[in-house]
Amino acid sequence: MNGRPVDSVTGRPHDPVDALDDLVRGIGARESRALGRAISRLERGGAGARELVTRLYPQTGRARLVGLTGPPGSGKSTLIEALARHARSAGESVAVLAVDPTSPFTGGALLGDRVRMQSLYTDPGVFIRSMATRGALGGLAAAAHDAVDVLDAAGFDLVLVETVGVGQDEVDVVRSVDTVVVVVVPGMGDDIQANKAGLLEIADVFVLNKADREGVDRTEKDLRFMLELAGEVGGPEAWVPPVVRTVALRDEGIDELARALDAHRSWLARGERLAERRRRRLELRIEQLLKARVLAAVGRAEGIARQALEADRDRTDPYQAAERLFREVVKRGDGGTDGGEEASAP
């Protein structure tokens, strides 16, 4: 390996410091190639991701961060495209991050999205990238949060994050933004009822897309009923998510959606709300990274496999085996730094 330090997690050699400097410069200049390389680096995780985020973090906090989530087929990509065009017409630069939920059944959809967003690919003021992580320590959500940092630090005015809302991972992904748009389509009434709590927890704005379809009134009524119930609990100062009807394919309702996003941003800006939300986001990220850090320290392959072998031999239950492993990490004191990166870390 030519004596180059190696990331203990990925087994890849680290970039020398000057390569990292080049990358940071390219990101600052919003060069597509640098941005793409940076996000690939975040997908791989490990020390490479850590170094990059540490370098860029001081430049973050300026972009408007908007996330869209919703079930497959609700038209998220078309909405994102319309929102991006809207922002471009106001002279803003836009980055789109489409996060693949790493599912064994739903993958591949984003390829289609990419084709649908083709009109934006030729616009130098727009950067589009889809992202997938399989099995990296810290997982998809951590990598997505890191990617949002990169796009924010690069100076994009608006960062749009798209994810298919199907599980906890995807909810964590969409928490990387300031304003969460939940997209529903007519006929989802029962689903809405069944998932009241989950939707209310994350939605700042509801979009009722494909609003030219049958059943739109019923679905809106269900949504508003749910929001009223929540509104009574929240008090007069609470944000009540507006319901915006759109037909994204025909650009209908996009102005209204943009106004709703602005309204939420203004509400956040009052008092400590935006700061509070960003603190909660930081909390979530620290929690995710801590998990990854512990697993790295334990030595994923070696430590856990060995404990499993021993536990299997003694018929020790997994709780006791996990406890034993935990105590080992603690005893080791330094937690087994995941070697090598110190040389190039800032």
Next chain:
Amino acid sequence: MNGRPVDSVTGRPHDPVDALDDLVRGIGARESRALGRAISRLERGGAGARELVTRLYPQTGRARLVGLTGPPGSGKSTLIEALARHARSAGESVAVLAVDPTSPFTGGALLGDRVRMQSLYTDPGVFIRSMATRGALGGLAAAAHDAVDVLDAAGFDLVLVETVGVGQDEVDVVRSVDTVVVVVVPGMGDDIQANKAGLLEIADVFVLNKADREGVDRTEKDLRFMLELAGEVGGPEAWVPPVVRTVALRDEGIDELARALDAHRSWLARGERLAERRRRRLELRIEQLLKARVLAAVGRAEGIARQALEADRDRTDPYQAAERLFREVVKRGDGGTDGGEEASAP
């Protein structure tokens, strides 16, 4: 709290030791009420789950563990019902665990499944339970693995685990079994291609359900092509997942499916394969529990929130904050035991 020890994770008082004894006795007698209470306890997680698994673990390892996963609408519940009836007609006792993927969009489906499985509810040789966990430390997969232990220790001959295959959590759930059945339906060809790796990784048997539908030949051809490619890599001793056609609603192909499950079980039984698979499963569980253990030790609410506040104030990036927190846990030495449970732990 009457001086009763309290679980630091859930804040609930622990059951006294004699209540745990009662519960363990009820589980051993396969009483529905005791089984239901046990699984609720596992859903809550924390010390209550830990104590129960530690008590029951020595009695596990005897049941046949079969999991079914596949996209929504592929007919998993109907297949499970048919498989359960098949096992009952051979005099076996059966437990069904239907795991809800805790999604903000897909919840509620299992209620319908429960209605569809109604015929089995009146049979005392069958236990059916659906399971959902929201936000418990360690998560859904850990709770599902624990529940499989309980059903195994209770002495059921066959334990069937159903989960909707949509993300990593659900893949982890289905790894709690010895034989994984992946259910596909005609017309899924593109999805299969897109997700080759993920499907091959987990499938021991493919079921092509709703095989009376158009496109069945094409989907089977896609599946077999994919399996052939993998077979060349695996060598002559490798298990090649069979593709079984079924029409579960009309009980067609269920005998053949049962034979495929038996064949896989016989293959596992040769040499060290079953032992090896169970060791890998133990490894996964220890990893999950270790994550939960660390978060409990750190003091989820207090430690992480405080670090986030400090990080936010100093503009420290989340990686450095997580590292700082990790070192704190390590320094604390004992890792901050999640107090109280020692009194009632065995």
